[in-house]
Amino acid sequence: MDAAVEITVEGIDPGHLDGARILLGDTELGRFEGRTSVRFTVPAGRHVLLVKDGYGMSAASKFHVQSRQCARLILRHGGEPEGWGLVFGGFHALRRAGTGPLDEG
Numbered sequence: 001m002d003a004a005v006e007i008t009v010e011g012i013d014p015g016h017l018d019g020a021r022i023l024l025g026d027t028e029l030g031r032f033e034g035r036t037s038v039r040f041t042v043p044a045g046r047h048v049l050l051v052k053d054g055y056g057m058s059a060a061s062k063f064h065v066q067s068r069q070c071a072r073l074i075l076r077h078g079g080e081p082e083g084w085g086l087v088f089g090g091f092h093a094l095r096r097a098g099t100g101p102l103d104e105g
Contacts, residue, residue, distance in 0.1 A: 002041050002042070002043065002044070002067070002068075002102075003041070003042055003043065003044040003045075003065040003066065003067055003068065003069050003070065003071070003102065004039055004040060004041050004042060004065070004069075004070040004071070004102055005024070005029075005039070005040055005042050005047070005049060005063070005065065005070070005071045005072075005073065006037065006038070006039040006040075006070055006071070006072045006073070007022060007037070007038050007039075007049075007051075007073045007074075007075055007094075008036060008037045008072070008073070008074050008075070008097070009032065009036045009037070009074075009075050009076070010074050010075070010076040011076050011077055012075065012076065012077065014032060014034050014035065014036050015034070017031075017032040017051075017053070018031075018032070018033070018034065019031075019053050019054070020032055020051050020052065020053040021051070021052050021053070022038065022040070022049070022050075022051055023049065023050050023051070023052055024040075024042060024047055024048070024049050025047065025048055029042075029049075039070070042065065044065060044066055044067040044068075044069075045064065045065070046062070046063070046064045047062070047063055047064075047065070048060045048061070048062050049061050049063065049073065049094065050094065051075060051094060060094075061073055061094040061095070061096065063096055065099065066099075068101065068102045069099050069100070069101060069102055070099065070100050070101070070102050070103075071096070071099050072096070072097040072098050072099065072100065073094055073095065073096055073097060074094070074095050074097045075094050076095070
């Protein structure tokens with residue numbers, strides 16, 4: 001059964017993310033394309049996700065998601081020594097925001 005990951009942008013202009021690629025390991029899931037929230041179907045299990053634009057990238061975020069669940073992550077300005085990355089000329093953090101049931105709709 002499939003699972004999902006949802007990434008929500010907080011406090012960052014979505015226009016700054018136009019060229020950003022969302023990567024699950026080495027596989028590109030997609031791009032923000034002006035949206036503040038995106039959701040992708042992923043296999044259940046352990047994953048590493050990051051947001052990359054050119055040479056800049058967020059720190060990798062590890063997460064585990066069970067079948068029929070959606071892992072929620074938030075991309076926002078960071079600045080803490082642990083869990084930050086250089087993206088688009090600023091420090092951004094990708095943090096876990098919880099898990100919920102996968103909507104059937």
